[in-house]
Amino acid sequence: MKRNVKILLGAGLLLAVTxxxxxxxxxxxxxxxxxxxxxxxxxxxxxxxxxxxxxxxKRACRLDRRCQAYTFLSRKQECYLKDVINPAGRSLEAITxxxxxxxxxxGGWGNLTEEWGYDRGGNDYSSFDSRGVxxxKRACATDRRCQAYTFLxxxxxxxxxxxxxxPRRTNGAVTGAKGxxxxxxxxxxxxxxxxxxxxxxxxxxxxxxxxxxxKAACRRDSRCRAYSxxxxxxxxxxxxxxxxxxxxxxxxxxxxx
Numbered sequence: 001m002k003r004n005v006k007i008l009l010g011a012g013l014l015l016a017v018t019x020x021x022x023x024x025x026x027x028x029x030x031x032x033x034x035x036x037x038x039x040x041x042x043x044x045x046x047x048x049x050x051x052x053x054x055x056x057x058k059r060a061c062r063l064d065r066r067c068q069a070y071t072f073l074s075r076k077q078e079c080y081l082k083d084v085i086n087p088a089g090r091s092l093e094a095i096t097x098x099x100x101x102x103x104x105x106x107g108g109w110g111n112l113t114e115e116w117g118y119d120r121g122g123n124d125y126s127s128f129d130s131r132g133v134x135x136x137k138r139a140c141a142t143d144r145r146c147q148a149y150t151f152l153x154x155x156x157x158x159x160x161x162x163x164x165x166x167p168r169r170t171n172g173a174v175t176g177a178k179g180x181x182x183x184x185x186x187x188x189x190x191x192x193x194x195x196x197x198x199x200x201x202x203x204x205x206x207x208x209x210x211x212x213x214x215k216a217a218c219r220r221d222s223r224c225r226a227y228s229x230x231x232x233x234x235x236x237x238x239x240x241x242x243x244x245x246x247x248x249x250x251x252x253x254x255x256x257x
Contacts, residue, residue: 033058033061033062033070033097033098033099034097034098034142035054035058035095035097036095036096036097036138036142037095038090038091038092038094038095038131038135039089039090039091039094039095039096039135039138039139040071040089040090040091040094040096041069041071041082041085041086041089041096041098041142041143042071042086042089042091043082043084043086044068044069044082044083044084044085044086045080045081045082046066046081046082046083047080047081048078048079048080048081049078049079050077050078050079051072051077051078051079052077053077054072054074054095056079057070057072057079058070058072058097060079060081061081061097061099062099064081066081066083067081067082067083067099068082068083068084068085068098068099069081069082069084069085069096069097069098069099069142070082070096070097071091071094071095071096072094072095072096073093073094074093074094074095075093085098085142085143085144086143089126089128090128090129090130096142097142098142113176113177114133114137114174114176115167115174115175115176115220116174117169117170117171117173117174117206117217118167118168118169118170118173118174118175118220119150119167119168119170119173119175120148120150120161120164120165120166120167120168120175120177121165121168122161122163122165123147123148123161123162123163123164123165124159124160124161125145125160125161125162126139126159126160127157127158127159127160128157128158129156129157129158130151130156130157130158131156132151132156133151133174135158136149136150136151136158136174137149137151137176139158139160140160140176140178141178143160145160145162146160146161146162146178147161147162147163147164147177147178148160148161148163148164148165148175148176148177148178149161149175149176149177150173150174150175151173151174151175152172152173153172153173153174154172164177164178166220166222167220167221168221168222168223169204169221169223190215190218190219190227190254190255190256191254191255192211192215192252192254193245193252193253193254194252195247195248195249195251195252196245196246196247196248196251196252196253197228197245197246197247197248197251197253198226198228198239198242198243198244198245198246198253198255199228199243199246200239200241200243201226201239201240201241201243202237202238202239203223203238203239203240204217204221204224204237204238205235205236205237205238206235206236207233207234207235207236208229208234208235208236209234210234211229211231211252213236214227214229214236215227215229215254217236217238218238218254218256219256221238223238223240224238224239224240224256225239225240225241225242225255225256226238226239226241226242226243226253226254226255226256227239227253227254227255228251228252228253229251229252229253230250230251231250231251231252232250242255
């Protein structure tokens, strides 16, 4: 008799737990969500409400499966939840962010390159004043449409691009592309000859952090046909012609095949 009572009690408890789980479903899995001060993703709002603080706004987006991004207006304490991520723009009173997996988000920086002294001309769909390269990269990383960016150091202007064009040498510019950009037609086609140099026909000379950086600069530049790297000084020379090589124990040279 006691055993039957225990079985009945156990079954009743299981039914109660099951019913409770049906009445109160588990909340959506929490996701990482970025936090970008001074930016907004205008439009795409499907819900807005008064929020006590930024954490309250982020929490609402994190627990809503429909939400891809949010914007919090600190002065008005208004929170906007968005199911579309439009291009980011500067907004001093705003704080915005996106969920990981939607148009970049936190952790998406590893796929965005940073190439100093280069630009990708054209394909701009948005431009704005930026505080620095980091701000410009952030805007591109969190925008689904953005495939590349260029930041001009003199004017502090950021350009977002929906195509990653071929990079070209440009003083005062920093550019980059998502996923490495896919712009290298000469990967695997650049030779490396240690102890030799090709003199003359230099059109660019700059300090490179290593042989790989010098080779990468030549590989990305359609004008470059050959390079020479001096190991002692770190000087990299880009050349528009492939001359005959000469012995130089301090140099490494190569050309595009």
